[in-house]
Amino acid sequence: MRELLILVKRHMYIYFADKGNIVFTCLSSIIVVMLYAFFIFDTQVDSLVAAMAGTDRAQAVTFVCTWFLAGQITLIIFGATFNAMAIFIDDMKYNGSDVQIFPLSKVKIIVSYCIQAVLIALLFGIGSLTIGTLLVWWQQGYQIPASSLFAAVGVIILGTIFSAVLAMFIVTFMKTAKAFSSVQIVLNTLMGFLIGMYIPIGTLPDFMQKIIFWNPYMSMSVWLRELLAGEQFQQLFAKAPSAQQDKLAVFYGLRAESSDTLWSTSDLALFIASITVIIFAFLLVSFAKKRYTR
Template sequence: MIMSIVALILAELYIFLGGGELLSLGDLLKVLGLIFLSTMASGSMIYFMVSFFHTQNAFGVASTVLGTLIGFLMGIYVPIGVLPSAVQAIIKVFPISHAAVLFRQVLMDVPLARSFVGAPPAMVDGFKSSLGVVFQFGDHTVSSMESLLILVVTTILFFILGVWRMLSPRKT
């Protein structure tokens, strides 16, 4: 979480020094809340996954593979719209990808509004869907509240599963 906050500060400084605008206080608080929630959700999932590894070497290999996989599953490395439909569906059901959607919504709100002034709503919606600013399942667009709920439930569920795994007797 600390690294994310440092990255946020550096990004804001970079944007400001480049002549851009800083986030409003409200958006900054939203981003800080999202950093906290996404850290908790990711941490609880990793806590549960770590409970299956018994050696440092196995954990190291898994960390490398999972770190790369998570980058794709959150739609970070490649815009979701350029991926095949099946891959898009996997990304959309991966709980932590909803954190990325929420970050994009907050961070891209003002720039998108300025960039698409006068553009047809269908064009704006297509752009948002293609870049993963919103997730759609058929005609249903996932709301911010639904994404937040997914993250909260993920945090609670995987924390409970992780504690259960750590407290249960292990077979060697």
């Protein structure tokens, strides 16, 4: 265990030694927020007010802010875990010579990279949650319930574990940092659409919705939206019939649906956890075939 902790500490030291890792992770998040604020935010609020007669604009703004915050947290978790895995690529250049000095099994070495990615992503994810919550409170005077915030931290923890395992699995197929960077840029560009972050998921064609709802990152985003924007959603659509509320919740990505059946939070948790275990199993098989460790 001591060797594992030392290895995790070593990975994190390398990550934070390069300030560019922190800058680019934060910068990408800031760019997304600015693009959304300047080009999409007002349009989405206006369409919401126009669709619901008598809707208070301030309440619509609060809903959209909390709705967007959930997607932003998901996106930064994705970016942070993948950025953290760049260390693995650098280690591969030297055939893992720095890592092989530790008397650890291949499984523990995999876990060491995953742990450091989880810790780094937690820092950014919980940091985004904290900053976003404070901004919503400062700008809109709305305090997200404490119970929802604590539950959101739990979702972030589960989501970072999944994202770290997925990033580790993908990075094992990359031979150069340039190739990994290219893959990361493509995935990061698509991810905003794959989690319904820029526009409500309900505006997409049905076949795309069915595909996207099976994306674990979408499940994470749905869960966070339900926690962070759920109260505002209930107030905003309080006059709508129950069946209509369910449809609107799916439309805005606050609920996941498959075969006309709404998923519960337990379903979302089980789905994310199951995919994580499956990917980790494939990761062990993939890693075992590589001449990287003892």
